[in-house]
Amino acid sequence: MRALRWLYLSIFALYLIGPIMVIAAVSLNEKRFMAFPPRGVSLRWYSEIFVASDWFAALTNSLLIALCSATLAVAIALPIAYGAWRHGLRYAKALLAMGVAPFILPPVIMALAFLILFTSMGNLYGNLITVIIAHAIFLLALPLVTISLGLESIDRALIEASQTMGADERTVFRTVILPIAAPFAFAGFAFCFVLSLNEYIIALMTVGATVETLPIKIFNALRYGYTPVIASIAVLFVTVNIVIFALIARFSNLRRILGAME
Amino acid sequence: MGGLARYLTLVPSSVMIGAFFAVPFALILLTSVSTPDDAQDYIYAFDLQHFERFATWFYIERALFSAGLCALIAVLSLLIAFPFTYMLTGFGPRAQNTWLIYILAQLSLSEVLIAFSWQILLSRTAGLANILVWFGLAEKSFSMAPSAGAVLAALVYLAVPFSVLLLFPALSRLDKSLIEAARTLGGSPLRTFFTVVIPVTRPAIISSGVTIFVLTLGAIIVPQVLGRPQHWTLSVLITDQAIFNFNMPFASALAVVLLVLSASVIFAVTKLTGGNKS
């Protein structure tokens, strides 16, 4: 039984990690050739990301969009989650339900919706701000859920205790609620950041004609000629994702966010 | 803070959600029933011609293919992920965190990159076929994509990390004393798994299946990169209509069909199981 367990676990791990390993190997190829096992070992395709100006531009675009949209999403989510939790406002709860909806639907629906909206808004179409807003709305569910979880983890007696010691509403928020909920808000931010960085279809339909994000550039490269740079970018992305989720695990409660009981 | 002030803090968020979720959402519905116009491309009316165009065998077949493919993927990915998730919840906190970090990292990985990695895996030069040659199972290496099998394999790979995370809450909250009780009553580990663990977590399995179904309905790149046009799903057709044919009304009509398809599956299954899950 034990051996069977190990066998299954090994196969599962190989299944999950294997394809990524193959890509990692391909990214080390010395020549402009996608071979596995790699022929020769070099890191030139990694330096290419930062040296080739078009890849570097796509990287900076993606980072900028991810950073801004994650910030915006947290800013939108915070008052809603707070109003629903602290004051039990029905309106806030309705907003919360509405804010989660875009993430549940197939993304192409929201992508098309944004395309129709922004093309009808004239010269705003193609502007970087549109994809920032679109990603913030699409990914709003993540900070909404993590912040709500963080707030629900606060024992209401803590708030009452701080009130009996003379804290008004504002002070309670600043000294009790914010410090406890902040790691969860950070987790929401990080989730948004990662998913925005990797998002393709909404970026394509909002700014695809004017701005190249990394996923768009990769997709175009897939169609019009291969280069091991794509493989090195895939490895870079996996690394960035792992680092960010490890940060969440370090500074927030990953298992709780993912639904485990304490 | 008074009652009014509480609502005032919600104004910016309301405006954002209203302007950038409710309005565009309504625009899709309106555009799907618009009518062609010479001057403005299309004007809002109540014209069902785009839905009539959908109601031909070509598009209905596409919708049925999408639904069937996604249902198959939901089942396969749950089958692969369930035993692992069950074992995962028995690990210590450190091991759990490590696995969860990796699974999240892969889950967040762009569909573009998943499609790319499977393209490499299934290619003639760097792919799995070389392993078959190595074992002497094939004469010489060959390309496994594009094909329906390639689309299926890559989409299952895409869905497995999601399945793990969707099953994780229910399995980690599963009362372990239930299992111990079944073991003391003489059940073997395997028997306990099938007679206790699976029935107890059935609602979570079903709702995870629905979520995977809707999620894979949204896949766009894998069918394009690893499939032939006859393997395209509704999402790909919508993109195609919107980006390459500039036909917003028909793209919207297809989006409404996709919306109705996902919503009705979600609704039907939650109604049937009577459970709700976030």
Next chain:
Amino acid sequence: MSDLNIDGVSKHFGSVRAVEDVTLSFKSGEMVCFLGPSGCGKTTLLRMIAGLEEPTAGSITLGGKDLTRVPVHERGIGMVFQSFALFPHLSVGENITYAMRIRGASRSDCAARAKELLDMMRLPGVEDRRISQLSGGQRQRVAIARALALSPSVFLLDEPMSALDANLREAMQIELRKLQQELGITTVVVTHDQTEAMTMADQIVVMGRARVLQTGTPMEIYKTPVDRFVAGFIGTSNLLPARMTGADTVETCGVTLRVGTNVDRHKPGDEVLLMTRPEEVFVGHKPTKNSVPGRVTFVRDIGATIEILLDCAGHEVVSVLTPKDWPEVEIGQQVHVDMPEAACSVLAP
């Protein structure tokens, strides 16, 4: 100076009446226990004093100042919560000086006060620890120190011992009582534990079904409970159905007994309950001038005391004796249960 007056206070949550028309008055420096089963309204009453709930009707004054509509953060009270409600994101020292820091007190003042309070709570040098590093008993001390940091005019504690181990509880009860007497601070403790109330309180307020049933010193309540509910809640009691036959006599189990206390509320002919405490009834082989016949059903000798269970006309009576009063009885024997006049009181049935 800080007399606490509660006048006609009620609290309704929708159709649920949590507290109904409570009027109480306490002198400055008294320690009061609200005692009752869960759901009797005692915690709601405490929360109204704190300002965490607003009364539906009535008023609360402290030292002559009407507090009823004063928001909680302006009341200047100190409160210890059932869960202790210590801030997990702050250190012990930061928890204790929270009230001072949000008022802008200097770092050095805070440090000095934290040290002083921790010394007082006999928990020196733990300022920099995290709350999660403390034991249950230490947490309680920190919670008490935090509530007392600004020398509040009234000190409120909601079930302060419920999170502690049984053996720690008794020591803390005594320590808390000493601390309260030392500081002379008006204190209200909510508890469902009668021993806790008896140990600490100057005044006990027994509550049941949203109302105050009886107020008095621990001894008053023990000796002369007003009804069978209070009698059952404080200590154990023997209750025998009886009928008043005269101004101070009752008939029960076929005999007539004289009753020493609590008789003036009933008139001849009333159906009543004759109440005695186990340690005040004795067992003997001969009838006395105030005894009922009974049969021994069980004897439990636990060294310091001997407990005899008896059946008196179908009702259970317990007698707890010291070994020197041991009457040499056996299970099944017919005996007489001596109920001295002063030990007998009557309650409404």
